[in-house]
Amino acid sequence: MAYTVILPAAGSGKRMGAEHNKLFIELKNIPVLIHTLRVFERDPQCAHIVLAVKKDEQSYIEQLLLQYSIQKVAAITEGGAERQHSVYAGLKASPSKEVVLVHDAARPFIHQDVIHRLVQAAEKFGAAVAAVRAKDTMKKVQNGIIQETVERESLWIIQTPQAFQYNILEKAERMAELESFLGTDEAMLVERQGEKVHIVESTYDNVKVTTQEDLLFGEVILNKRKQEEQ
Numbered sequence: 547m548a549y550t551v552i553l554p555a556a557g558s559g560k561r562m563g564a565e566h567n568k569l570f571i572e573l574k575n576i577p578v579l580i581h582t583l584r585v586f587e588r589d590p591q592c593a594h595i596v597l598a599v600k601k602d603e604q605s606y607i608e609q610l611l612l613q614y615s616i617q618k619v620a621a622i623t624e625g626g627a628e629r630q631h632s633v634y635a636g637l638k639a640s641p642s643k644e645v646v647l648v649h650d651a652a653r654p655f656i657h658q659d660v661i662h663r664l665v666q667a668a669e670k671f672g673a674a675v676a677a678v679r680a681k682d683t684m685k686k687v688q689n690g691i692i693q694e695t696v697e698r699e700s701l702w703i704i705q706t707p708q709a710f711q712y713n714i715l716e717k718a719e720r721m722a723e724l725e726s727f728l729g730t731d732e733a734m735l736v737e738r739q740g741e742k743v744h745i746v747e748s749t750y751d752n753v754k755v756t757t758q759e760d761l762l763f764g765e766v767i768l769n770k771r772k773q774e775e776q
């Protein structure tokens with residue numbers, strides 16, 4: 547089934563400590579943003595891409611789209627102060643009212659197979675997110691003291707893409723805005739509307755480029771994939 551992907555790309559990259567948007571940092575001489583865009587540009591099931599960007603970065607991003615022949619961007623909208631605001635702005639600009647994916651532009655290593663399983667799950671169940679099982683023990687801590695160990699067997703690390711039937715995500719975003727609720731992912735907003743969100747198992751190399759170390763991981767991931775292609 548065809549889908550539209552919303553790519554929030556309007557962050558400040560504080561944890562990266564870069565002078566400019568971390569999405570412009572190059573991995574193997576290609577900007578992180580382009581690596582991510584190429585995944586969807588090359589996916590026949592992706593009908594449209596919607597970008598949410600910082601106003602003062604829009605013309606530079608438009609130049610990148612031309613330079614790298616990215617054709618599927620149907621809309622570029624202005625992002626907001628929080629990731630959630632950027633996603634909602636992107637949703638409002640979406641040309642499609644069917645299955646919509648939200649994917650961090652900072653996650654360039656997503657596999658097409660995971661995307662397709664997410665689209666199928668969203669079509670069938672209404673909402674689904676990419677995730678991997680927790681490998682470390684997780685604990686709740688207050689004032690530097692462990693309060694509770696969370697049983698690991700049922701713990702998953704949630705990623706993006708997060709896939710939804712349009713009307714489910716639209717209502718969740720609209721209600722969150724009305725109630726001034728801020729979540730760290732779209733699933734939170736959908737869950738609070740009583741919807742069931744399904745898990746689609748993803749891969750551990752679906753890294754979000756957040757801190758300097760992730761750039762090292764990214765180089766290794768790209769080198770490994772290049773070797774596998776040979």
Ligand SMILES: Nc1ccn([C@@H]2O[C@H](COP(=O)(O)OP(=O)(O)OP(=O)(O)O)[C@@H](O)[C@H]2O)c(=O)n1
Nearest residue numbers: 554555556557558559560561628629632651652
């Ligand atoms: N107001 C915001 C904040 C984030 N994002 C985007 O959401 C994705 C995930 O956010 P994150 O990795 O946290 O990026 P930043 O917010 O830039 O990072 P930091 O929190 O370190 O500043 C990124 O593609 C980022 O560009 C966005 O579109 N609008």
Ligand SMILES: C[C@](O)(CO)[C@H](O)COP(=O)(O)O
Nearest residue numbers: 629650704705706730731754
């Ligand atoms: C949406 C997300 O990628 C799921 O893990 C994550 O919550 C984004 O967090 P960020 O701090 O906005 O990068």
